[in-house]
Amino acid sequence: MARLEDLSETMAGHLRDLDCGPPGETPVASGPALDQRRAALISTAGLTRRGDRPFGMGAVDYRVVPTDAADDLVITHLSTNFDRTGFQQDMNVMFPLQRLQQMANAGEIGSVAEFHYTFMGASDPATMKESADQIAGLLKQDKVDAVLLVPV
Amino acid sequence: MLAHYFEAAGLPTVCISLVRLHSEKIKSPRTLWVPFELGRPLGAPGDATFQHRVLTQALGLLERSDVPILKDFPEDAPVSSSAEEEGWACPINLPAPPRPFDADADVLDEIEFLQSWHDLAVQKRGRTATGSAQLTIEETVRFVAAWARGEHPESPVEGMSIVDQLRLCSEDLRAFYAEAATAQPGKNGLEADSSEIANWFWSETRGGNLLLTLAETCRQSDDNMITALGNFLLVPYDQNHRESLK
Numbered sequence: 001m002a003r004l005e006d007l008s009e010t011m012a013g014h015l016r017d018l019d020c021g022p023p024g025e026t027p028v029a030s031g032p033a034l035d036q037r038r039a040a041l042i043s044t045a046g047l048t049r050r051g052d053r054p055f056g057m058g059a060v061d062y063r064v065v066p067t068d069a070a071d072d073l074v075i076t077h078l079s080t081n082f083d084r085t086g087f088q089q090d091m092n093v094m095f096p097l098q099r100l101q102q103m104a105n106a107g108e109i110g111s112v113a114e115f116h117y118t119f120m121g122a123s124d125p126a127t128m129k130e131s132a133d134q135i136a137g138l139l140k141q142d143k144v145d146a147v148l149l150v151p152v
Numbered sequence: 153m154l155a156h157y158f159e160a161a162g163l164p165t166v167c168i169s170l171v172r173l174h175s176e177k178i179k180s181p182r183t184l185w186v187p188f189e190l191g192r193p194l195g196a197p198g199d200a201t202f203q204h205r206v207l208t209q210a211l212g213l214l215e216r217s218d219v220p221i222l223k224d225f226p227e228d229a230p231v232s233s234s235a236e237e238e239g240w241a242c243p244i245n246l247p248a249p250p251r252p253f254d255a256d257a258d259v260l261d262e263i264e265f266l267q268s269w270h271d272l273a274v275q276k277r278g279r280t281a282t283g284s285a286q287l288t289i290e291e292t293v294r295f296v297a298a299w300a301r302g303e304h305p306e307s308p309v310e311g312m313s314i315v316d317q318l319r320l321c322s323e324d325l326r327a328f329y330a331e332a333a334t335a336q337p338g339k340n341g342l343e344a345d346s347s348e349i350a351n352w353f354w355s356e357t358r359g360g361n362l363l364l365t366l367a368e369t370c371r372q373s374d375d376n377m378i379t380a381l382g383n384f385l386l387v388p389y390d391q392n393h394r395e396s397l398k
Binding site for chain 2: 003004007008010011015016018020021024026027028029030031033034037039042044045048050051053054056057071072073074075076078080081082083084085086087088089090091092093094096098099100102103108109119125126128129132133135136137139140144145146147148149150151152
């Protein structure tokens, strides 16, 4: 469905022309075997906890989602052009935290982080470096060594 | 691009990607491209086994250091009812919209009609995605209806801009209807896909009509932010061809 040829021409054209910036050199970090790792989610779906500040136009900041509050999320993303009905029926299709917990319970990954983070992906990620650096520090405090980035 | 920042800070990352072209350009360390629709990066709501397969493939890339890696997930999302001949039929029979359309009263009637279905959805799922605008659904309707009529009440939530208040009210109204409509399978026992729910909301409900009216009113505004709201932030591209009932 997200194959460009399956989308309307307006949407496909928008995605095709989006400036992704210069790729630069790809950095690489390493860690232990998967079943020893601690995983955190980073979502760009503009998810916020109910009652938390909504993401606004041009937002480059982030919101914190504690693992135990993840079933009370709402979408405050600017774009109306992605499906919400999947999330409304099952949050895991957008924010797969319960699936990660099941993988930890089954010993497929080591554990699930205490905190996860969300951005609003309509903003230019080139302007999110400061927020990402802050989150990197927080993830390290939480002993995370597996970061799963999930788009919408 | 976020992956570059985390990886450079020493944190191993893996990205799920919905738009392969972007991932080809960005060259994040490890990426699993999935052929799913925008908004469903794990592919299938309510299908834990399918979601688990996506996660297993994605997280499995974490142990690799021969970056950049861009791998394709080999399965499409399970097909929903649009692949069937008949398609989804909303289980709820809404009364036809009256003429002339009276935004407040008519949408509030419809909300009352849908409330028990919405209650059922919340009970079944243990959660709701409504409430982003921090208003009750009735307050949401009244606020949107006032703006759709050309009135300009202030945002009832302290510190929330009018643009954010209106677009989040729109988000909540759509969520309320979609949650109610999917509380049970369709009349013919089929589950709805996203486009069927969207087409139902925007063409057959008074709530959808209210948002179309709001967008039309906002487009006439002298305030550029409100005009942009009407043009881009209330109605999806794919539904923008519709006109409101008068």
